[in-house]
Amino acid sequence: MKKIPIKYLTMLIISVAVVAISFSAIVRVFVNKGFVVSYEQGIYDTSKEKTLFFMNFPQGYIPYYNVGNVSYQQGDYVSAISYYYDALRLNPKEPWDCQIRINLALALCYTIDFDNLDSEEKIQNALSVLYQARGVLIEHGCAEDKGENGHNKDAQQLKDDIDKMIEKLQKNGSGGREDDQEQKESEGEEEQKQSGESSNSSKQKQQQQALEQNKKNAMQERQEEIDDLDEHKKYSGQNSDNGDPEGGNGESGEDEGTSSGPKHPW
DSSP states (O other), rough: OOOOOOOHHHHHHHHHHHHHHHHHHHHHHHHHHHHHHHHHHHOOHHHHHGGGGGTTHHHOOHHHHHHHHHHHTOHHHHHHOOOOOHHTTTTOOHHHHHHHHHHHHHHHTSSSOGOOOOHHHHHHHHHHHHHHHHHHHHEEEEEESSOOOSSHHHHHHHHHHHHHHHHHHHHHHHHHHHHHHHHHHHHHHHHHHHHHHHHHHHHHHHHHHHHHHHHHHHHHHHHHHHHHHHHHHHTTTOGGGGGHHHHHSHHHHHHHHHHHHHHOOO
16 A cells, blocks of 8 residues: 655645634634624524634634623623633733723623612722722723723723712712711710710709708708797797798798709700
């Protein structure tokens, strides 16, 4: 049997490889075009597109981007984020790079429940995600960190919008902490006020008791003086009827003196 020359065998192998690559490229084109047409019609079938994950060269990022878009449209933002990151790992060229980054940043933003940021922890988690989305846009210059000279205007606009949201959340978070501080200060003042009022009430009661005791002592001394005077009149033969002190210093006088004390503010 005659041996096939090495050069012919090499040419045969190269020819088969070229045919295989060409066939793969043709299949890839038709699959991608079919996917795009279905996608635009709202038909999100990714089964064929996923077969290109392992054979879509040199633009291996395209099927990941396409499947990521389907997950995005279906509201599965976590899966979309994963596919977009897979696409970026394959080093897409412009304009694909910025487009993938824009969609990735949007998917990140949509994982935040902006209607339920009712705690400091949730606000901080939201800020972390926003900074992550911001970093995705700034990387490779799709948007500029400071300024408006990013080489993709949509990426730059999205980055600016994210900056505004970050500022708003930071303000709300700070405002919430200030409100908490004001509330604590208000509660502290109320406690001090109540404590002060309680202290004042206690002092007033002590003063009232001291006043009543002084009045009783004074009345007792007065009564003793009257008794002494009556006793003196008795021994001197004078009548004590006109000297009865009860008209001015009796029980009614004591009640009047008691009711004249300071009123409580409540």
